[in-house]
Amino acid sequence: MSVPLLRTVILYFAVVAAVRVMGKRQIGELDPSELVITILISDLAAIPMQDLGIPLFAGLVPIAALIILEIFMSYFAMKSRRFRRLINGQPAIIIKKGELDIQKMRQMRLTTDEIIETLRKQGVASVSDVKYGVIEPDGTLSIVLKQPQQPVTAEMLNLTPKDQGLPVVVVSDGKLVQRSLQLLHKEAKEVENQLKNQGYTVADVFLMTLDDCGNVFIQPKEAN
Template sequence: MQEWLLVALRTLLAIVILFLMTKILGKRQVSQLSFFEYITGITIGSLAAYISLDLDARWYLGIVSLSVWVLFSLGIEFLQIKSKKARDFIESKARVLIKDGKIMEENLKKERITTDELMEELRKKSVFQTANVEFAVMEPSGDINVLLTKENQPLTPKHLGIKVDPEQEPQVVIMDGVVINEPLATIGLNREWLDTELEKIGVAIENVFLGQVDSYGQLYVDLYDDQIKVPKPQNKATLLATLKKCEADLEMFSLSTKAPKAKKMYEECAKELERVIKEVRPLLIQ
């Protein structure tokens, strides 16, 4: 067999073996490499290259070595799952770098991080002043996570005492100009509703690259032609305007009637509706 063909076949074999071994090791090998996993990845890649290019009759020893590395890595991962001491030894512990706005200089030295590097990492988190940091910790992966002080945290409905219902995942109902029926059925809608919504904005299904429906039943579309501007859904704005109109009508009825009982009823209903509008307004103006 010619050498180029032999190298090609061994390369294909190495790719298949490397893919299978990586699948066995799991997604963490790719997404969150620890120090040991980083070494493992480099070594496995080198062994795969050896299997591909070594024309010696003993090339199969590369597969043996590759298998040993993978099995050893699996053993280390299972050991880390079972033992916290093993995790702390292999991956090291998280270390506090800033506490109550004060930089922990000794911990910076232990992690061999300069002040410039720390400030760079903080700026990546949109933090420009250490005094605004309640807590900053360096994770075993090398990432630095930051908790801002209360007064510097973004305002949320919880801070305002507003209870917000959990928002459902937006469902993709059109992809590449084709309607996907299963997500439509999941959110209790049908093809007729979709056709009506598309007709409102004057768009044909075949011209839609991607269509999504949010938890409020609003349809958002992205067209193949980016030059065409599609109006944004107005369902929430329309609902808010309708509620305000109802409130105004109730107030007008209370002013126009001369019957005391009816006047009182209209006033109470107007106040109740005003309270409801105040509660739902943050959701309807997003």
């Protein structure tokens, strides 16, 4: 019983390491080559996990080979635009000035229902509201709205809103997050004093976020 468990744990960490090495995108955003490599790695890991007669090394070697192959392919794709297009494909415009490109949809085997559903998920009611719609190499639909349908911005209204940075978690469940303090170039004492001015201690706070513009959010722990 211990041998299958040990093999499973080793293969699990091998696959996790493989995915980490290949990239950090989500499955739905993988390029075709990355998706193929991910599927192959999963299949290769499953074989020695299920069949104890197959040496564990026989499963790890192909996984390592695929990782190396993916790294080299990513390198060549960075250097060569033609190779990148060959492996991953290129964007395709399927909506132009509020009208569907029927010929392009047929080439990509897309239905009107799929396009309309995707537009609804992005909060777009009609194809006529879209100036350009582009199918990206990862299969997602990117849209550029016509000017009357574009969201109102502060610039359009001649407003100057308060500047916002990237909030990072500095206190999590009553504990300071040292890495976040380093990113913000803050000392622990500064955060403690900031909380003290609000009537809290670090132990009282469930979540505190802070950005480089000084914007802060504090959520205290629930009272017992």
